[in-house]
Amino acid sequence: MDLALNCYACGSDGQLADGTRCACGEPYWLETDARGFEWPDTAERSLWRYRDLLPPVDPERLAAVAGGTPLVRASRLDDDVGARVHVKYEGANPTGTFKDRGSAVGVAVAEASGASAVGTVSHGNMARSMAAHAASAGLDCVVLVPADIPAERLGLIARFDPTILRVEGGYDRLYGASLRVGREHGVRFVNSDTPLRVAGQQTTGLEILEAFAPDGPDAIVVPVSSGGHASGLWKAVRELESAGHLADPPALYFVQAAACAPIAEAWAREANAVAPVEAGETVAYSIANTDPPSGNRVLAAASDTGGAVLAVDDDAILAARRTLAERTGLFVESACATALAGARDLAAAGAFVPEDDVVLVATGTGFTERDVDPVGPAPRTVHVDALDGALESVLS
Ligand SMILES: *Cc1c(COP(=O)(O)O)cnc(C)c1O
Ligand SMILES: [Zn+2]
Numbered sequence: 234m235d236l237a238l239n240c241y242a243c244g245s246d247g248q249l250a251d252g253t254r255c256a257c258g259e260p261y262w263l264e265t266d267a268r269g270f271e272w273p274d275t276a277e278r279s280l281w282r283y284r285d286l287l288p289p290v291d292p293e294r295l296a297a298v299a300g301g302t303p304l305v306r307a308s309r310l311d312d313d314v315g316a317r318v319h320v321k322y323e324g325a326n327p328t329g330t331f332k333d334r335g336s337a338v339g340v341a342v343a344e345a346s347g348a349s350a351v352g353t354v355s356h357g358n359m360a361r362s363m364a365a366h367a368a369s370a371g372l373d374c375v376v377l378v379p380a381d382i383p384a385e386r387l388g389l390i391a392r393f394d395p396t397i398l399r400v401e402g403g404y405d406r407l408y409g410a411s412l413r414v415g416r417e418h419g420v421r422f423v424n425s426d427t428p429l430r431v432a433g434q435q436t437t438g439l440e441i442l443e444a445f446a447p448d449g450p451d452a453i454v455v456p457v458s459s460g461g462h463a464s465g466l467w468k469a470v471r472e473l474e475s476a477g478h479l480a481d482p483p484a485l486y487f488v489q490a491a492a493c494a495p496i497a498e499a500w501a502r503e504a505n506a507v508a509p510v511e512a513g514e515t516v517a518y519s520i521a522n523t524d525p526p527s528g529n530r531v532l533a534a535a536s537d538t539g540g541a542v543l544a545v546d547d548d549a550i551l552a553a554r555r556t557l558a559e560r561t562g563l564f565v566e567s568a569c570a571t572a573l574a575g576a577r578d579l580a581a582a583g584a585f586v587p588e589d590d591v592v593l594v595a596t597g598t599g600f601t602e603r604d605v606d607p608v609g610p611a612p613r614t615v616h617v618d619a620l621d622g623a624l625e626s627v628l629s
Contacts, residue, residue, distance in 0.1 A: 234249075234288070234289075234290075235248050235250050236248070236249040236263055237263070238251075238253075238262065238263060238428055239262060239263075240255035240259055240260075241259065241262065241530060241533065242259040242529070242530075242533070243259070245257065246264070247261050249429075252412065252416075253424075253428055259529060260426050260427075260428075260431075260464070260530060262428050262431045262432070262464060262468055263288065263428045265286050265432075265468075265472055266476075267472040267473055267475070267476035267478065268476045269285075270286060270476060270478065272443050272478075273285075278301030279299060279300045279301045280299050280301065280334050280337060280338075280433060280436035280440075281300075282300070282301070282436075282439075283436055283439045286435070286439070286472070287338060287436075288341075288429070288432060290338075290341040290342055290344075290345040291345075292337060292341035292344075294369040295327055295337070295340075295366050295369035295370070296336075296337040296338075296340050296344075296366055298327060298337075299326050299327060299333035299433070300333075300334050300337075300436050300440065301440070302322055302324075302326060302331075302437075302440065303321075304321050304322075304444050304592070305319065305322055305561065306318075307560070307593075309560035310556070310593075313573070313577055314573075314576045314577065314579075314580045314585060314591055315580040315586070316580070316585035316587060316590070316591040317587075317588070317591065318576075318591050318593060319450070319590060319591070320561055320563060320593050320595050321440070321441055321593070321594045321595065322595050323437065323569075323594065323595060323596050323597055324563070324595060324597055324599075324600075326362075328358070328361050328362045328365045329361075329597055329598035329601060330358040330362060330566075330597035330598070331434055331594075331596050331597070332359045332362040332363075332434075332597075333362050333366070334433040334434045334437060335362075335429065335431070335432075335433035335434045336353075336430075337433055338429050338430070338432050338433030339351060339421065339423030339427070339429040339430055339433065340363070340367055340370050340423075341370075342429055343370075343421040343423075344372060348372065348421050349372060349373060349419065350367075350372060350373035350374065350375060350418075351374055351375075351420065351422070351423060352377070352420045352421065352422045353374075353375075353376060353411075353422060353423055353424055354377045354422070354425070355376065355378065356378050356379050356382050356386065356518075357390075357519055358519055358597055358601070360376045360378060360390045360395075360397075361389050361390050361392075361393070361601075363376065363395070363423060364390055364392075364393035364394070373395075373396065374395035375395065375420050376390060376397045376398070377400050378397060378398070378399055378400065380400060380401045385603055405509070405523060405524050408424055408425070411424065412424065412427075424526075425522075425527075426459050426461035426464055426526050426530075427461075430461055431461055431464045432465070433465070434461060434462045435465035435468045436465075436469075437462065437466060437469075437594065438468070438469030438470060439473075441453060442470070442483075445590065446479075447478070447479070447480050448481040449470070449481055449482050449483040450483050450590040450592045451483055451484065451585070451590050452483050452485075452486055452540070452589065452590075452591045452592070453484075453594065454486040454576045454579070454591065454593050454594065455487060455572060455593075455596065456487075456489070456517070456519075456520050456568050456569055456594070456596055457487035457489055457525075457531055457542070458489075458519065458520035458568075459522050459525050459527055460496065460525045460526065460527025460531040461526075462594075463485070463527065463530070463531045463534055464530050464531070464534065466485055467485060467533075467534035467537070470482050470483065470538060482538060483592075484538050484539045484540040485535060485540040486535070486541055486543070486576075486584075487531055487534070487535060487540070487542045488543055488545060488572055488575030489543070490515035490520055490521060490544065490545065490547065490550060490568075491515075491544040491545060491547075492513030492514055492515035492521070493513050493520070493521040493522070493523060494510070495507050495508065495509060495510040495522075495524065496525055496531050497543055497544035498544075499542075500541065500542035500543075505532055506529050507524075507529055509523050509524035510524075515547055516551060516567040517547070517550055517567045517568040517570075517571055518568070519566060519567075519597065520568045520571065541579075541584075543575050545571050545574035545578060549574040550570050551567070551570070552574070553570040553572075553573035553574040553577070556573060557570060557573055564598065564599040565595045565597065565598065565599045566596070566597045566599045566601065567599070568596060568597065569597055569599075572593040572594055572595065573593055576591060
């Protein structure tokens, strides 16, 4: 199956078979004509609800069920953000993150094209997602991970029995190297911002926009690393707006962890190109990309929509992670908590008014994380016969 691609930066056209980047150096995305599109009048809940805007495949098994995640009205966060807060809970996807949307489209297209193997470069969520989707379709899956990956994260990937290679000598070089060797060996790599992944991940945006149609929400705040998800959100906004389906498009705000924030640093310098940074340690390890392949596209998305790119430190991330649990009941990964931490900073800078609808994208579940130490003093111990008195004292 060949699919038409397009470059957001210079407008050049390409084909999926030719590779994933334009001659100008920027990443391609799938070209979609949304002019004839209408919000679907069907009961379909998965991302295939938007099949008119996706590659023409008819997925089965796991690839059929990603997407359709809850959009929760989180009124107990309104005071923090100074607006009406909603949380898009991507933890409800089959393997617990929005990566399933991109994996679903990548695996479904590979399967429909008669490929026997798919692959990805990841140290966590994307690897788990690709391995699971490939397993369900009976495709081989090659996962390239950094050699120093923590054992517990390796275990979460290994459950789905992919071929795992621990690679030394520069994890940052793997993105390009994998696409090259994949083409030679018939492995369809669906990396962080490749066109099929972005096509699938644009459906997070489509679901949010449909919930607020015909206007958008006022702002969407989302964690960013490679820029693949951000690109998908922008693609959804741009295409629907230019096709006349979105009267009032949202501002897109992207949040990074301060210890590894190449896109936010470029934004602060008012540059239109991202420069790689040295890796720093952060609790938000899922968003610690030192050389984001779609970084420039994220800068364009922020400026085109009247948004921004910002960075938040680990203390703010951990505080936001706790607030999300205590005031929304959602158990999110540290990386996702950057969205609330960033929204707090935006609110302090006067970005929102109380009538604004602000959507925080909680990109993944926290049940995959190990650092869930109890907060505060240990719960007290009581004898079963003393329960009556104990409850009376805590409730009074
Ligand atoms: C991958 C990931 C991100 C970042 O998405 P990009 O498309 O790489 O920018 C954010 N949060 C979680 C939980 C992720 O797994
Ligand atoms: Zn180009």
